[in-house]
Amino acid sequence: MSTGKAVDIISAGKFIRTHWLFVALLVSGIVIRVITSLGYCPALWFWADSFSYLSSALDLRPLESRPSGYSLFLAPFRSVVALVTVQHLLGLGIAACLYAVLRRRTFLPAWAAALATAPVLLDAYQIQLEHLVMADLLFTFLVVGGVTLLLLNPRSWTMVITAFLLLAFSAMTRTLGLPLIGVAAVWLLIARAGWRRVLAGAGAAGVAVAGYAFWYNAAYGSYGLGSSSVWLWSRTMTFADCGRMDPPENLKVLCPDIGPRLAAPAYIWDPQSPIMKTGKQRDEMASEFSMLALRSQPLDFLTTGLGDAMWAFRWDRVVYPSPGTQSAYQFPESVKPLTDKLASAGRSAPELMIQYQGSRADTQVVEPFASWTRAYQRHVYLRGPLLGAIFVCTFLVMIIRFRAATLLPLGFALTLLLLPPLVAAFDHRYVVPVVPFACLAAACAVGWRSPASNVQRDQDRKERVPARRAAHA
Template structure:
């Protein structure tokens, strides 16, 4: 295509670059998320798995450590954000008949949403996870029927996403079901994914003596505490100590709050929390599903909700000021100042620099995707699937999985909603710009003679190209 046909996207891309430049100039070297960011950084410095979460992002930080710059980490993450938007645009131009401005419009929420930019500037795993997932979807959908090596590469990327955030694991199953590549390609891809996941489990075992991905059963337990009724559950005496009492707290508060019954569980809290959560889900499955669905719907509200507090607006914003590092924020025996100094030779405490930060904050008041618009985008993708525009099915299913599972098994958080946006926009673009074709898992040759099957397959590829 001629460069002129991409001029709308290039204009929106340039605006996205400006926003990211303001973030780099206005908040130096990066933004931090409580103790989580420092746990990742500590793991990256020592190159060891974390016990409470997968450490793929820590490996990412370790790989960038020769740059000795947290600002460079933020810049690389911003480049990944631009790459996510480029994948959305390029895939829509290749697989649909959308005009350049239409594909650019689908990529615009990724480029121009201030909360996407903030997530890129945050020392957290979510941006890397999103980039890996979008790259996998791009590979699977680049052609109507993915080549075996493409399937292998895509499942490898999803495995890497899983060792970055465990929510990536169900996406591997979704990808195989909805983009069925045939037995040989599926087996090769599964072996590649198993090698990554198994290798990580062995690494975890070397540190903690058990095979796993890192994680805590207390997250699921805290989720069940928002609906658990011990009168219905009838837990044994050993588990009854974890029953909720008094006013219900927000799910995450049950892990940290001094009033939480988990504070009375002693050293065996992980096992007890896991058994209690399992019992609550088995005895109250409807309550479990409805509670998660109720919280997931907060993503569609006009104002972004601070969770667990009830008010509007999001915790993930560019702040007017930043508190200095506290000695209480530490990981592996080192304070935040010590950790950042070990990574780059100086403290990584965020400095708010004017006028760049002020300009970005002014844009922040209006420059984000409102919840009802996200709902409309998801409905467009779903409508495309209903109209047999099957190319939209995979990204839409990924978006729905990432939207519904976190509030179902942990808690609602707008940080978990941002990765849904590029997948939802991609599904909507494919729904509007592609044609109705047979589903990818059904071979046309199975219903007709071989010669006819080859001709029909060629027609379907041409229609979906």
Template structure:
């Protein structure tokens, strides 16, 4: 203990810049908690509360976040829930910082990597909303950081699978990421098997044994697949028991239909009669944003009998979307790239509409009560959860400080694109240098998993739903982590090359002298 007390000042000096950023991020979150009580609401919040209070798989959203809400139901405080979400945001920044340092990164790069998640005003506001994104971001960043630990054991691989399963049951975008992580683990296992075979070749030859690469790979990949897929399969079984449908949600066809209405032209598609009822005669430029085709009463889909997410309606919508994509693949690609490009706009234009955009800003006045029927039902469950008033209490001047801070402290989309371009640029520069001066081609370093995951988080919503500002925020810490690791790897490579050249020059006179003496 005496050693720990003596070393604490030195530790604090070494990490003073990070501690300063972390302290500022903590202060901003404290001001938010005191300025907006008990929490801020989003239209999805009420559905989450209904599932938390009446556990049953929802047709639109998986129940992971609802079970997170249920963990704190006994405290009857949404204020406690968002406080925990703020703590998860702080822990996300800590994980990014620690991972960069553990991978040999420079302290300045580690600090810069965690600044957006700790200090971005929109990130802090999202943590104060009763939505799943903060929990999902924490789980996914934890999974990426765990995957970067070395050596990666079977136990760590199993824990990685549990994190991905929890993330998938929090937001369905986690499902394709299971495949991304599985490929990463497969590549890691093959490299590890190759290294083990090479290092033990002589010993194994003497004992007439052989190295079995398949066993080494299986020890890494199989625990991940089991712990990732079994919980998802169990949830799918629960979903089937509740709705007699396979899957973890029942709205994939509806959302993809809404996505394709940004370009679908029935004159080109020539749909059969049962699909023609979903056509919109207006030209794409005159149509509303995609989400209106899910919720607006004037939508061809919403006008069909029954609720929007019945099995029959979702199947019909999925068939229409599939036909639209097959008939107009280039238009689908163009609109997907357009939606993806909205993630990188220099400013922050209003999109998809003023109401949705407004939910991501700290309000100056008390938000109005919900208007949609599902939200009205959810409001009654929320009152049971809180056992008190749900009206947002805005405390000035604290709330005003956060509104002013939000006007200046956020990561522009163009800056996010620049961060995402850093890893491939650093790798390309290192590869060119290695090609000129050293044999062999360097492989991408530890940044590749975080970088790929960040791009997947941006691309999948653009391809299957539409762009939304809240969808970009989970990609930010992963993009920053990848950039910090890529810069670190390039700097380390340059330092090693310089050291090698210096050692070579220093040894040259000695070699020449020995040659002359001989």
């Protein structure tokens, strides 16, 4: 055996001994994902959002009601199996990013840093989100990538600009990425990275978002990322009191009925919903009604949305607004073949699949792998109180030992947790992306190194390198 190969084996062995827990968790995560892929082949579909993205990927045209960044991600694959495989790899990449930051910028031992990645690697609902043809996983990966770069070196021009571009791409995937750009900019100022870097990063993100807005304008005649006021209107329907709002005559048709309120999404899809009576002026009227409700009842708006957000901390997952909606986030016992019902752009789901990859891609439930996956999902996921404990611990440690670095992942976690219930509705699918940032914030609060300790560590590393070279020689 050559000296070079012997050194490589020794280095690999040392790496495994140092990072054994993360390696074990990573291998376990890979095994679970392989079993999931075998049990539910090739993917899970979310009606009808998955097919809207697929349609946009085929036409290379922005969607009117939501950003189409995920469609651009879908476009080159032309294989659902390849797509889902890459999504699972991105899920593993999220954990790798967290581990890299914690090992590089904190004094936490390897086993503690590895534990912070466990919810990402092992949580059944994280794995299920990776297996869905939906934008959430890509969005999470882009945001985690941006946070990773900023925490590794907030004073590097390249890191900052690249991080803000990733956040801009996340905004093109879900509009929730837009406020995260603001959070990152404020954090850079707090971290004293310099206003020039803030302007450079924000400027790069602005150019990227503007480019998408121009593309959207070419398709629909107005600048935007794709949005609908109907979601915010449905949120206001859970608390709106037309007696207090005194809406104009043309908006009274949107007033909720007297009596118990429905869940917010029900006002969008229920055939008896007031929004069904608005015709072509639907979005405009929904916007006017929403703004009036927010001006008239700001406290009701806050208490209703924040109250729903607290459901994320319950022990059992909240079935909201109906069992049918939540069942989309469970690995099913069986899946019916997709019918010829129109899914998007005048095409059925089977037609879209065939145009995308040349064959149908209906979900096939394969035993015993599917049963193993369902049994795993019943028991292995981050319970709400544990997520709450992570937040509480972070706040308590920050009171004792404040570190500005903690504010970045914590700010992202709180934004992702609170904003969706405020402007749309509570949904457990929106809670899953909160977890990596909450775990990262807690770990940073406990173990973040001061700048002085970072300098000393780097100096120690430089002194050790010649000694290692001399030993190998």
